[in-house]
Each structure stands twice: as C-alpha cells, then as structure tokens.
Amino acid sequence: MAHGHQASGIAAGRLPEEDIAANFSDLHAPYAPHEAAVAADRCYFCYDAPCVTACPTDIDIPMFIRQIQTGQPETAARTILGQNILGGMCARVCPTETLCEEVCVRETAEGKPVEIGRLQRYATDTLMAQDVHPFTRAEPTGRRVAVVGAGPAGLSCAHRLAMLGHDVTIFEAKGKPGGLNEFGIAAYKSTDDFAAREVDWLLRIGGISIETGKSLGAGLTLDGLTGGHDAVFLSIGLGGVNALRAPGEDLPGAQDAVEFIAELRQADSLAALAVGRNVVVIGGGMTAVDAAVQSKLLGAENVTIAYRRDRASMPASRFEQDLAAAKGVKLMFNVMPVAILGDGAVTGIELEYTAVQNGRVAGTGERVTLAADQVFKAIGQTLDGAPDGVALEGGKIAVTGAGRTSVAGIWAGGDCASGGDDLTVTAVAEGRDAAMDIHSALTA
Structure with missing residues (x-):
C-alpha cells in the first residue's frame, strides 16, 4: 500500500x-463532580426506561445516574462495568446521540437529553482512578479458552471468562492489544493513552495472558487452537x-x-x-x-x-x-x-x-x-483470511444465538461475525454474551 x-x-x-x-x-471535557451532580439531577429515572432498551449492552442507566446523584460514582461504575467492562471507552466513543440519548425522555420533550455518555465517563473514570479492580475471579475451573483478537469483543469475552474462573489466552496479530479502540478511533476521543490504560486495568482480573504478533494462518491454526483449548472465541475483526x-x-x-x-x-x-x-x-x-x-x-x-x-x-x-x-x-x-x-x-x-x-x-x-x-x-x-471450515454469511462468520459458529467449540463475535452493527458497544455485548454461553457449555 x-x-x-x-x-x-x-x-x-x-x-x-x-x-x-x-x-x-478531549472532544468532550470530563465533568467536575458538581457538574455531574447537576447533569444527574435532570434524569427522570424512568421506569421501563427507553435509554436502557436502546443500549446494546443493557446498562441500567437510571440506576447508575441515581447512584451518581446520591454521591456514589464508584457504585455507579460497578453498575456500568457489570454489563460493559469497556464502559470507559464506550462513554467516549459510543454514538450516544443515536442510541440512549436519542430516546431520552428529556430529548423527546425539550430537545436536550441527559448527557448519559459524559455521566458514564465520570463514573468509570472515578473508579479507575482509584487503582482497584471491581471484580474478583471465581475459583479456577481448570478450563482453557483461546481468544483470537484483542479488540473490544475479545477483551470483553476474556474478562468475563476469567471472572468465571477459566484461564484465557488472547492471541493478537498486532504488537499491542486494544483493536480499533487502540488503532481505529479518532485521537480526540481517546486522549491520554486511555485505550491502553483501560486494557491494563481490565487484565487485573487475572487469568488472562496475551500473546501479540499471532494471527490465524501465521503459525496459528484452528485445529491447533481447538486441540489445545476447551473452547475458542474468534474476534478477528475486519482486516481487509x-x-x-x-x-x-x-x-x-x-x-x-x-x-x-x-x-x-x-x-x-x-x-x-x-x-x-x-x-x-x-x-x-x-x-x-x-x-x-x-x-x-x-x-x-x-x-x-x-x-x-x-x-x-x-x-x-x-x-x-x-x-x-x-x-x-x-x-x-x-x-x-x-x-x-x-x-x-x-x-x-x-x-x-x-x-x-x-x-x-x-x-x-x-x-x-x-x-x-x-x-x-x-x-x-472486509473479512481478511476467513478461517477454514467455518461457515460464512454475507462475507462474515455466520453465528447463531450467542455467537455459536457452524463448528462445535468455536464461537465468534465483534465486527467479524454476522449480524453486528460494527460498534464498540455491540462488540462488547457480543463478547460478554459469548463468554456466558461458553461458560454454560464448559460447565454443563
């Protein structure tokens, strides 16, 4: 090129x-605590809130905003991160204006939604600054899962699997993890090396190792991965x-x-x-x-x-x-x-x-x-280097349910899989849901 x-x-x-x-x-300056309190006060805390329905990761938005309103941003962050472990990055890059904020009752009524994205960033930044990881790892299960691709779907899947006690190895083609969060998003949306700091923070759950410079076809085969692991999750993105x-x-x-x-x-x-x-x-x-x-x-x-x-x-x-x-x-x-x-x-x-x-x-x-x-x-x-033997649909890896491919023991999610809408937040949801499905399959 x-x-x-x-x-x-x-x-x-x-x-x-x-x-x-x-x-x-920074495209949007972070809230100071008093600004966050004022912004949170605008929320109606709707029952059956339309913003939650519009969120691909189903974050309980009224709940976390109420927690900010009552002076508990760390608790709010746990509410967010329990559904979306990359909630810090999503707060920065999510097109909230066409998702949660578009359907906010305040937006409908007066054309000015509650600033959900900035409130989410305030909560997650507050917790991450405290240098603690809010989740603890379950007892090791002895099961090993391979994740191919360290983008949002792969990281989300790996974190949830590690939390459930499985050992995860992530194989990443590039020299560092993060996927499009690290390599593909405008610099003014992710300042201060945030993508890399978020990955480091996520890995603190333990039980996850990352091997960089490893991609399918270049020394990694699906047969080799399935032979050495109990399950495989493909989150290889779209390289072409x-x-x-x-x-x-x-x-x-x-x-x-x-x-x-x-x-x-x-x-x-x-x-x-x-x-x-x-x-x-x-x-x-x-x-x-x-x-x-x-x-x-x-x-x-x-x-x-x-x-x-x-x-x-x-x-x-x-x-x-x-x-x-x-x-x-x-x-x-x-x-x-x-x-x-x-x-x-x-x-x-x-x-x-x-x-x-x-x-x-x-x-x-x-x-x-x-x-x-x-x-x-x-x-x-486009999908670059489609894995052998795995069925495709519309140029992507065909998946059913929570990311199951045509091959038993292999799941897929993120941009490489059929049905997604190529958003960070959707990839996170797909990785999380595939992890839960893998966990069910491994512990059945």
Whole structure:
C-alpha cells in the first residue's frame, strides 16, 4: 500500500505543535463532580426506561445516574462495568446521540437529553482512578479458552471468562492489544493513552495472558487452537479494505483511512505526521469523519468528504456530520469516485454525480474534478483470511444465538461475525454474551 508521504503536497508540520496539541484535546471535557451532580439531577429515572432498551449492552442507566446523584460514582461504575467492562471507552466513543440519548425522555420533550455518555465517563473514570479492580475471579475451573483478537469483543469475552474462573489466552496479530479502540478511533476521543490504560486495568482480573504478533494462518491454526483449548472465541475483526475499483487508487497519496488513523494514533509526535493540503475522503461512516476531521486538525487547508448517497443515508450520525462541518470539512453528497488522477502522485480526483434508483446508486454522467494531493478510502472493511471450515454469511462468520459458529467449540463475535452493527458497544455485548454461553457449555 502506497503511503505517499513523499508525494507532492503532503507535508508534516503544517501547524505549530501547540496548535496541534490544542486541536487534539478531549472532544468532550470530563465533568467536575458538581457538574455531574447537576447533569444527574435532570434524569427522570424512568421506569421501563427507553435509554436502557436502546443500549446494546443493557446498562441500567437510571440506576447508575441515581447512584451518581446520591454521591456514589464508584457504585455507579460497578453498575456500568457489570454489563460493559469497556464502559470507559464506550462513554467516549459510543454514538450516544443515536442510541440512549436519542430516546431520552428529556430529548423527546425539550430537545436536550441527559448527557448519559459524559455521566458514564465520570463514573468509570472515578473508579479507575482509584487503582482497584471491581471484580474478583471465581475459583479456577481448570478450563482453557483461546481468544483470537484483542479488540473490544475479545477483551470483553476474556474478562468475563476469567471472572468465571477459566484461564484465557488472547492471541493478537498486532504488537499491542486494544483493536480499533487502540488503532481505529479518532485521537480526540481517546486522549491520554486511555485505550491502553483501560486494557491494563481490565487484565487485573487475572487469568488472562496475551500473546501479540499471532494471527490465524501465521503459525496459528484452528485445529491447533481447538486441540489445545476447551473452547475458542474468534474476534478477528475486519482486516481487509474494500477496493474503490477506480483507476489511480494505487497512486502514492491514496491510502486507506483506517491505516491513516492507526498511524496517527500510534505517532509519537502528531506535528511530525504528514498530511495533504487538499484532502478528499471517500465514504460516509465514522471512519470517514474521523479521517477528515483529523486531517483538518493536522492543518490540511481543504478537506472534503465525498459520499455516494444523500445526507439522510450517511451512516455517520448527524452529530458526527455537524462536528465535521464545524471543523471546516466540506460534505459532498451524491457523488462517487470515477478516477484518482495523477502522474507519479495524486493530483486530483474525478467524481460523478449520482442518483438513487430503486435503492441502487447510479451515475448521472455529470462529473466534477477536485484538486487533491491525498485521498483516503473509507468505504468499509472486509473479512481478511476467513478461517477454514467455518461457515460464512454475507462475507462474515455466520453465528447463531450467542455467537455459536457452524463448528462445535468455536464461537465468534465483534465486527467479524454476522449480524453486528460494527460498534464498540455491540462488540462488547457480543463478547460478554459469548463468554456466558461458553461458560454454560464448559460447565454443563
């Protein structure tokens, strides 16, 4: 994959270091205790609360907010973490505006929901700062489970299994755990190395070991894993990237958005990170917004998101769209890439206007060319290296119930499994539920 850092127009240090530091500070400042108390006071503590129904991990939201209101943030954190062990990260990255906060009675009545995400962060941050792990491990069962992939689903599954007394080994392809929480989310949503600190905290339950640099196919086989363990949980994510199928997509300066975000998240100095003057991002999801906004924060002059359908169809929430616009990103709708232009490096992109007919996107023949020295592809990811012998559905690992695959003794969850909606919070729920199902199978 061409990184294109030497390509024309792509340069580091477009902004002074202090400006970049300010740009990448926390998106939502954490609550002070008195702010949390005021925010908690707005909750109606609904019976049959719609926010709980909207939460993929079924957190008892009125309960934890009441615990904050009565001055017990640590107890509130236990309520949250009992359902969602990565509640700290989810408080930062969850699209609460389209989940719990969208259905909040306050939102319905007055257009201003209880700020559930920020209250959740206040509670979990308070507990994590105390340097204690709120869960204790059950008596060891002598059972061993392999988890392949240390992203949110794998970590959630491993923690719940360890808590129930099983021994867990996580095999992770990258050099450190965390999955997309570590490599794939905008830096301004996860400041102060939070993803890595949360993993360290989670591992304190005991009974979990992580082996990095290990992926399926490269020295790890399903036969080997099932032979040496009582159960296997696959949470391998989506490592492949969809092709644009447009000429020029291999030019230096054209890059996968996920690769750019990973590079940014792992960079020692953001000021040293190269970015184009004219950046175009193809796609309409959270990854597209994260890549576009961060390009702007690094000092790119013109940043455009080009999406093939209309605004209402854009997968990124309205909050994310408005955030991009507020940071100076231009949003273009109903356009699709025809060709990435350039000779030796990207110089522009040709887009065709689209119309949707019978639900399908079709070109109208009308075209427009934008100047671009950097193009990011954010058009979705695919399963890379599907495990042999495990049935697939729609390009993902087919699962039934709580993550059972077509092969006995093998479960799967997170983005690699069918039926999910590619959210951290959903992956956590799937990992937790698979762990409970594995536990039932191992102790039956």
